[in-house]
Amino acid sequence: MLIRPRLDDHKVVGFYLGTILTGVGCLMALPLLTALLFREWPALLNYLVSGLGALGLGLALRLLCFTKKEIGWLHGLTLAALFWLAAAAVAAWPFFLGGNYGSYLDSFFEAMNALATAGFSLARDLDHISAADNMWRHLLMFLGGQGIVVMALSFLMLRGAGGFKLYAGEARDERIVPNIISTARLILQISLVFLAVGTTALTLILRWDGLSWAQSFWQGLWLFMSGFSTGGFTPHTQSILYYHSWRLELVLLFFMFLGILNFRLHYAFYTGDRRELRRNIEAVVLFCSFLLAVFLVCAGLFYFRVYPGLGATLRKGVFLLGAGHSTAGFTTIYAGQFFREWPQLALLALMTAMAIGGSACSTAGGIKALRIGILFKALCQDIKRLLLPQSAVVAERYHHVKDYFLDDKIVRGAALVTLLYLAVFLLGALAGVCYGYPFMPALFESISAATNTGLSCGIIGPDLPIGLKLIYLLEIWGGRLEFTAVLGLLAYGWACLKGK
C-alpha cells in the first residue's frame, strides 16, 4: 500500500532544503569579495542582496520546518533532486539582477548548467560580465562537480544517519572510506589539493601566453575549477579558442582526465596502489574508448582534410574528443563548425564518447564507464554460456578497487540506467526535431545536455525557444542525478497525491 507522506515528512524535506539554501547564501560571500576586489559596485550589491535573500529564505525554512525526524530513503532521493533545483533557483538571483541574461529562466538555466557541470551558457555578452559573476559561475561549477550533498556533508554536518541516503540520492553510492562524512571530506580534500596545484600550473601557462599576472591567476583559477569539474564554463564566449595556446589545451586535457577518474581510484593511487590504474574496469574502459574514439575522430578529420596536416588534426581532434569524452565541453572551434566541417564519422565517434562519459564517482557525467564495462562483461558471459556445455558454470568477474562477481542484479541496474539515458537522448532529439532542427544536430545537443557535456553545435543559445530551454534543463538536471533521484521525487509526489 502506498503511504501518503505525513506533515513530518514534508518538514524533513523543508528543513534540509533550508539548510542547503543557507549554505548557498554563505557561499555568495566569495563572489561578493571578488566584486569588492575588482571594485565592481553594482555586482557587489547584487551579491549582497542575493546572499542575504538566500540566507533569509533558508533560515525561514529551517524555522518553519524544524523537526527531529531522521531522513528516510524516499526523503534522501527527494531531497537530492530538490537540492539541485532549489540551489539553482537561488544561485540564479545575482545573474538575473546583473541584467546579462534575457530572463529569470535564462539565469536559472545558467545556474543549473554551472551546478550540473553542463556548461551551456545563455549569457548575452559573456565578454563583458563582471569578475564576480565569473567567480560565481565557476565556483558553482566546482562545487557542483564534487556534488551538493558532498559539500553539505562536508560543511553543514547534516544530522543523523541520513547522510548516506542523501549521498546515494545524488547518484553516488560508493564509499572511499567506511564513514560517509569522511568520504565526503576526502573528496573535498582531493579536489582542494588539485585546485591549488592546477591553479598554479594554469597561472604560469597563461602568464607565459601573454596575460597579465592578475588575469593569469583569475582565469587560471576559473579554468581549473571548470576543467577539473568537467564543466566547461570559461570567462569568454570563444571558450578555449580565446587563448590561442596549445600549451593551455594540453594542460587542460590533463586536468579533464583527472576529473573523469573515480575518486576511489584517486585514493587508491595516492595510497600507493598504482596497479589499480591498470586493473580497474573503469580505467580500462576509459582508456580503450578514448583511444578508439580518438582514432576515429582523427581519421575522419584527416581523411576529409578538415585541418591542414596531421599536427593540426591531432591538436583539434584530441582536445575536442577529450573535452567531449570527459564531458567538460571546452571547445576550440565555433559551434557551427561541427556540422559544417566535421565528417559524420568524427561526429559519431564524438557523440558516442560524450554518451559514455567518465567514471561513476567522479565529476563527469554520461552513462559512465563502469556501466559500459559491466554490460560488456555481461555480453561476454552470455557468449561464453552459448559456447560452453549447458552444465558449465560461467562466472564473470570485474575489478573495481576490489573484485566483484557479475550477477544479474548488477547487470540489470547498469542496463536500466543505460536504457534511461538512451531514451532521454532520443526524446531530447525528437523535441529538437519538433522545433524544426535537423535530427543529427538535435541528437548531438540532446546527448550533450543529458550527459552534462556542454559542447554545442549551435542550437543552444540565448535565442533558444522557451520549450526547448525547459526540455534541456530537464535533461541536464535528470542526467546529473542519473534519473534515480528524479524518479524518487516523482514517487514522493505520487505518494502525496494517491497515498493513504
Next chain:
Amino acid sequence: MKNIVFVLLLMVYALAAPAAREYSSGQLLDLPREYDNIPALYQGEIIGDIMARGENVWFNVSDGENAIGIFAPRELAAEIQTVGKYQQIGDTVRIWGEFNRACAEHGGETDIHAVRIEKIAAGYALPQPVSKFKIVLSVILALIVLILSVLDRKIQITSRRT
C-alpha cells in the same frame, strides 16, 4: 635581410589591404571555406586581453555576433589602449588581413593574420550606477537574517538540551 624582406612584404600588403572587402564574423564563419585564405576587412571591438607572443600579439575582436582571433605583429597593436571588459567598452578597430578557416601556422585555428590595424573609435568606461533600492533592501534583509539566525540558534540549543 630577412627583416627587410618582411617589412617590404608588410608594406606591399598594407598598400593592397584597403582593397579588401568587409565581412562580418557571421559571413566568415558561416561560409569559411568560401572565404578561406582571402584578404578580408573585419571590424569590431577588442575584448579581453592583448596576449604578447614574442614579436607578435594575439587578441580577439568581436563584432557583436562572434569574436575572431587576430594575430598581428606587435607594432601594429601598439595603438590599442582599451580592451572590452565589465563596464568598459574596448577600442573599435578595423583590421585588414588574411582570413584563415584553419590556419596551418596555428594548429588549425580560425583566425585573421592582420597586416594593418586602424583604430576607429577609442574605448571608454561605462558608469557603474549604484541602486539605492538595493542598498535599502540589503539593510532590511540583513535585519531579517539577524533575527532569524538568533531564533534558529535558540531552537537548535533547546533541541540539543531536550
